[in-house]
Amino acid sequence: MKTLVKNGTVVTSTNEFVADILIENEKIAIIGQNIEVPDAKVIDATGKYVLPGGVDNHSHFEALNTDGVTTNAGYDTTWVALKGGTTTIVDFCNNEPGMNLMDSLNYRLNVRAKGKLAPDMALHTCCTDFTDETLDEIPKMIEFGVPTMKLFLAYKPTPLYMDDFKLLSCMKKAAEHGMTMMVHAENPDILNYERDTMAAKGCLEPKYHYMTRPPYGEAESVSKSIRLADATGCPLCVVHVSCIEAAQVIQEARAKGSLVIGETCPHYLVLDKHKMDNPDFDQACRWVCSPALRDKEDQDYLWKCLNHDWISIVGSDNSSIPLYQKHWGEHDFRAIPNGCPGAGDRLNVLWTYGVEKGRITKQKLVDIYATLPAKLNGIFPQKGTIDVGSDGDLVILDPEYRGTITVETNPTGVEYNVFEGMEQIGRADTVLLRGEVVVEGGEYLEKPVMGKFVPGKPYGLAYDLKK
Numbered sequence: 204m205k206t207l208v209k210n211g212t213v214v215t216s217t218n219e220f221v222a223d224i225l226i227e228n229e230k231i232a233i234i235g236q237n238i239e240v241p242d243a244k245v246i247d248a249t250g251k252y253v254l255p256g257g258v259d260n261h262s263h264f265e266a267l268n269t270d271g272v273t274t275n276a277g278y279d280t281t282w283v284a285l286k287g288g289t290t291t292i293v294d295f296c297n298n299e300p301g302m303n304l305m306d307s308l309n310y311r312l313n314v315r316a317k318g319k320l321a322p323d324m325a326l327h328t329c330c331t332d333f334t335d336e337t338l339d340e341i342p343k344m345i346e347f348g349v350p351t352m353k354l355f356l357a358y359k360p361t362p363l364y365m366d367d368f369k370l371l372s373c374m375k376k377a378a379e380h381g382m383t384m385m386v387h388a389e390n391p392d393i394l395n396y397e398r399d400t401m402a403a404k405g406c407l408e409p410k411y412h413y414m415t416r417p418p419y420g421e422a423e424s425v426s427k428s429i430r431l432a433d434a435t436g437c438p439l440c441v442v443h444v445s446c447i448e449a450a451q452v453i454q455e456a457r458a459k460g461s462l463v464i465g466e467t468c469p470h471y472l473v474l475d476k477h478k479m480d481n482p483d484f485d486q487a488c489r490w491v492c493s494p495a496l497r498d499k500e501d502q503d504y505l506w507k508c509l510n511h512d513w514i515s516i517v518g519s520d521n522s523s524i525p526l527y528q529k530h531w532g533e534h535d536f537r538a539i540p541n542g543c544p545g546a547g548d549r550l551n552v553l554w555t556y557g558v559e560k561g562r563i564t565k566q567k568l569v570d571i572y573a574t575l576p577a578k579l580n581g582i583f584p585q586k587g588t589i590d591v592g593s594d595g596d597l598v599i600l601d602p603e604y605r606g607t608i609t610v611e612t613n614p615t616g617v618e619y620n621v622f623e624g625m626e627q628i629g630r631a632d633t634v635l636l637r638g639e640v641v642v643e644g645g646e647y648l649e650k651p652v653m654g655k656f657v658p659g660k661p662y663g664l665a666y667d668l669k670k
């Protein structure tokens with residue numbers, strides 16, 4: 204099968220030029236001028252931008268909560284990512300109840316996601332049940348194609364929580380084998396102190412969620428994690444950085460040469476914590492995620508961090524939790540499942556509030572939404588760029604589109620969109636996954652799903668940093 208995209212303005216992380224792109228047998232075969240191929244399907248991209256398909260470093264489809272209950276929407280909703288211009292998700296695989304990490308990876312691919320995956324998918328492993336076997340699994344997972352592992356440093360005393368002994372053990376082993384460690388960095392004792400003190404006073408509405416997850420709790424945990432990474436030589440990715448204090452810790456460490464990469468999320472770039480002040484619980488609960496949403500100053504600082512490469516990646520942290528589950532915390536904010544949907548809006552938010560507002564260049568957008576996430580996960584240059592030999596994953600973005608984000612136009616897999624009512628400029632008009640048109644006119648084409656597992660190579664982005 205041959206697909207020819209003509210006359211688009213091709214944008215990569217370093218360049219911008221008008222060209223034709225021929226995709227043959229799922230791969231980009233030629234990038235050039237005036238390409239004519241009689242038997243190719245031709246797509247006219249005149250006046251539009253052609254970007255690499257997005258790589259989302261952070262999604263949770265069909266995730267398990269602390270009790271092993273499935274909270275988030277399943278893989279049959281992964282098409283929302285494709286519709287929004289993400290052609291590869293990197294999903295988290297926690298321990299299934301009673302299973303080791305390798306069996307959990309196989310279960311996720313061959314049972315949970317089987318036949319449902321719309322975009323391609325790489326995986327992070329996420330240890331939520333540390334056993335005698337865990338460290339021996341690290342080289343096996345790398346061989347399997349999963350060179351990244353996340354630990355939750357928050358959520359004490361649930362099974363998700365990992366203490367410093369476990370973090371240090373994993374980092375030592377990871378450093379030997381080229382695995383990148385990832386951390387959800389919030390100091391659980393600080394959070395528990397703040398929460399329980401507030402709850403004891405009867406303060407149980409959703410707004411107490413952000414009031415009891417202070418920036419210093421995040422910064423403290425980031426700082427500790429970097430210190431352990433420095434001591435062990437283990438590459439580290441701090442996911443969902445939300446505030447100035449935490450970002451500054453990463454910024455200083457990078458200046459000193461630490462192997463640390465920061466990720467932030469669209470909701471921390473454009474939404475503020477006062478969403479949770481709404482007296483209507485049904486509204487306020489939608490924005491309960493962790494770390495919590497912060498202030499306008501934090502948003503401004505995070506954009507600045509992206510421009511200086513102090514923070515390198517924007518992942519969605521997609522957690523599509525249905526409202527009836529959010530209502531579990533109706534009388535106590537501590538019982539609201541944490542997370543916001545967003546897999547479909549990553550590109551929209553970065554384009555509208557980044558490129559169109561003059562905060563980032565188009566090249567920077569490509570870097571933070573596709574190229575660097577692909578490198579981090581060891582799937583570059585197969586994914587994350589437009590180059591000969593790369594997969595034919597393309598987004599043809601229409602810069603003339605004007606709209607308002609609603610859950611109808613920008614679906615999330617659940618009943619609400621946390622960016623509801625916000626202006627949107629530009630959209631993914633056409634999306635190609637390995638040369639196949641999967642989105643046309645901004646709408647997902649319901650054809651047989653074609654998502655595949657993409658194995659990653661070890662060392663990832665840290666390999667670039669070490670050179």
Ligand SMILES: [Zn+2]
Binds near residue numbers: 261263520
């Ligand atoms: Zn997450």
